[in-house]
Amino acid sequence: MQLPSLVALRAFVVVGNTESVRRAGQELNVDHASVSRHIKALEERLGITLFRHDGRRMVLTEEGQRFHRKIRRAFEMMTEATAELDIHRRRRLGIFAVPGFAHRKLLPRLPDLESLMPDWQIELHTSLDEVSTDPRTVRIEIAFLDNPVSNGERSYELLAMPRIIPVANPRVRASWVKISRVEELLDLPVIWGDSSSFLQYWLSLNGVDEMRPRKGPNMPNMHLAIEAAIYGQGIALTNEVLIEDAFRNGDLMELLDTDTRFHGYYVSGPTPLWETPPLQLLRKWLLQLVQAKNP
Template sequence: MKLPPLKALPVFEAVARLNSFSMAAQELAVSQSAVSHQIKQLETYLGEKLFWRSGRTLTLTDEGRQYLDAISTALLQIERASEQLLGHEESRLRLSVFSSFAVRWLVPRLPGLQRLHPQVELALEMSSENPVLSDRVADCFITIHRDSPAYSYELLYVERLFPVCSQDYWQRIRRELGREAALTGRDEPAMTTAEIARFPLLSIHSIYDKAAGDWEAWFRNVNETIPSGARVQHFSHMLLALEAARFHQGIALTNDYMLSTRKDSEEFVRLPSHSLVTGDKFYFAWKTSRRRERGIQILRRWLVSEAIEGGLRSEVG
């Protein structure tokens, strides 16, 4: 078995992760010259330049980035295997997750994970866009894409959008539409799209990457268009639009995981109207080569159980 200089591998990983020779030296408790020597030794062995240095700027070469992706997984597996053999039960995992999913669905449930599995130490990496699947970013992911053949995926949720408003705003809608005499709840008559368009529409740019794209798709789902006189207020993120709805500013389109706690169900009203399936599917993703890691499988099973119990997905997925 022909192996590279093994002492140089954790040094290379630290420099690449921290983007600094001096910070890597500090983390590893060695001198900066020792770090430079290890990187030079590794580059000589591989016959490839791993970093570009320009003044104080340090960047990975394409070869360095490719090598990092490969050895990071190997180093993590060595660490996990050693911890298991030593009897260390702790599992430290970095989970990259969309900010809205984290804030509205995951974080309120984390105390339950900690009670059931205190050995799992979970660090959240918030992402506003779909993250690049790589060990350099996180150990596992909540993602809507399945484009990496190196990863395995478990379905958590198929997204649908539906209109909501605050309890106070719902009473205003009922007054203006003359619905005050009607029964509330399950027997509430369905609202027409024209009735909904009479009130401010709180739009989220991030879903369809265009102004009013969410409401356009919602109206198009029933072969209609947004009325020309509709008032549309724009927000970059679903969290912002939902907060605006909470404070009685209009009607927002939201999804199931955004309204997943009892408090939310008390503060918001889901309007009696149709929903829109966006086509986005939320998956828990982990590198297939790490499928035997106990922490990843504990987290996977817990997420699926919570998704089923909370109604995000069915038993069969």
């Protein structure tokens, strides 16, 4: 028997995934009538019924399910093989991270990553950098996001959803670390980071609404806000991932025992390369980096 065309098999896989000829057409960027013709031709070629109609849904038959599992896996293997060829050809890794994460987590441990991936040229940037990367560079991004959704272009993985906490340097301003209620923050200079709404949202989650704290210095990003707190210039509202070293060194102390969490650190990368060994290795290393606890 002559094998069905790859186009027809691809249409079959996508319809099986989406249970919709119309959505399959959108995903394949072709007219849905063309998808229907491919499915009909495939059923005639194989001599079996692959789908049954359930309202607007296209549901795989029992034979269709068995065939779909194997054909889908075949396409996955082709995608993986192509991705592995692609990623081994590139050998350049550009990591773009929010400034606080780039400076306080990645930069001190960059030699460890370079030792782990000795065949790769690793470039570290902040997400604020305007850099034209080489087309061969695999672009990885690390950002503080609210539940992003993976798609055909980029995949996301949660690294950590840390507590958001107010901190100060006890060596410089010992009286600041003695407060016991959130309301007392309003009498202290608070360092404004990259977004005032970040602070207001944290206050509202902790029962303080429509009240503005005493304003301290204004900093363009969380990294500089933390540095200003270490110098005793005010209270910084940050997350526990970024200040592990400062806690360990005694440069910063948590002011209140709160458990407020919103958003999280996500790593993202090109979906076709997401499951290749180099990116799996990088993702595992990043998870260990952010989830390691203070001694």
